[in-house]
Amino acid sequence: MTTTTPDERRHPVPAALMPTMRRAVPEDAPAIAALKRASVRAIFPRCYDAEQTAAAVVHLTSPDHLLIADGTYVVQEAGEEIVACGGWSRRALLYPGSPEDGDRVLDPRAERARVRAMFVRSDWTRRGLGRAMLDHCLHDAAGAGFRALALMATLPGVPLYTAYGFTEIERVGVALPEGPTLECVLMHRATGRR
Numbered sequence: 001m002t003t004t005t006p007d008e009r010r011h012p013v014p015a016a017l018m019p020t021m022r023r024a025v026p027e028d029a030p031a032i033a034a035l036k037r038a039s040v041r042a043i044f045p046r047c048y049d050a051e052q053t054a055a056a057v058v059h060l061t062s063p064d065h066l067l068i069a070d071g072t073y074v075v076q077e078a079g080e081e082i083v084a085c086g087g088w089s090r091r092a093l094l095y096p097g098s099p100e101d102g103d104r105v106l107d108p109r110a111e112r113a114r115v116r117a118m119f120v121r122s123d124w125t126r127r128g129l130g131r132a133m134l135d136h137c138l139h140d141a142a143g144a145g146f147r148a149l150a151l152m153a154t155l156p157g158v159p160l161y162t163a164y165g166f167t168e169i170e171r172v173g174v175a176l177p178e179g180p181t182l183e184c185v186l187m188h189r190a191t192g193r194r
Contacts, residue, residue: 019076019083019129021136028075029063031082035121036061042122047155048182055179056154060096064117066103067091073117074136076129084129086118088137090144095152095174095184108145112188113137115151130160142191153185165189 024032037057044053067073073087093102094114106113115137120129141149152172153161162168166187173181 017078019078019124021074021076021132023071024068024073024075024085024087026065026068028082029065029068032063032075032085033061035082035085036063036117036119039119039121043125043156044154049180052176052180052182055176056182059176059179060154062096064093064096067116072137072140074133076132078124083124084120084133086130086133086137087116088141088149089114089116090141090146094150094186097174097177098152106146108147111146112148112150113141113144113146113191115149118151118157130157131164134160134164138189138191142193145193146191147193148191149189151187153187155183155185158185158187161187161189 040053040057040061044056048056064073067087067089070089070091072089074085075082076084090106090108090113091102092100092104092106092111092114093116094100095116115134118130118133137149149166151161151166152174153166158168166189169186169188172184172186174184175181
């Protein structure tokens with residue numbers, strides 16, 4: 001039985017036009033960066049002021065080449081265009097500029113996999129793309145032995161993550177280099193793996 005999410009009912013997309021998901025490759029980096037910049041410019045002003053949005057465009061939109069190389073980052077394409085991207089990581093880095101040793105590989109028995117760098121182009125929001133990427137992260141990370149996920153959500157993403165079963169742990173001020181601070185939310189969710 002096929003069901004639709006509430007988001008898909010709001011903006012139905014014929015199955016033939018639904019984006020296809022695939023693992024990101026290094027050659028996708030310029031398109032990923034462009035998508036992230038466009039997404040931040042369009043979506044962040046709903047939750048952040050102009051200075052915060054401008055700083056986020058600069059500091060939160062560079063592709064993470066290690067994430068792509070690890071094979072845990074995906075893109076969704078509609079036709080020839082990348083309209084969404086996101087993934088998970090077995091490494092300690094939670095968000096760009098976080099204090100963790102970013103390259104350190106996590107212990108799946110004791111630590112949470114990281115959900116990272118989720119972006120959807122503004123004209124493709126509320127169509128189930130974010131949920132599809134979270135499904136990928138959950139199943140892939142569970143298959144790698146992780147029992148739980150962690151993410152640092154910017155405010156526009158909190159409703160999606162909450163609806164997907166993530167729990168707010170704490171509100172955190174993330175200082176951007178030489179710029180303002182963004183209010184973000186540390187969130188956790190079990191993968192269902194025992």
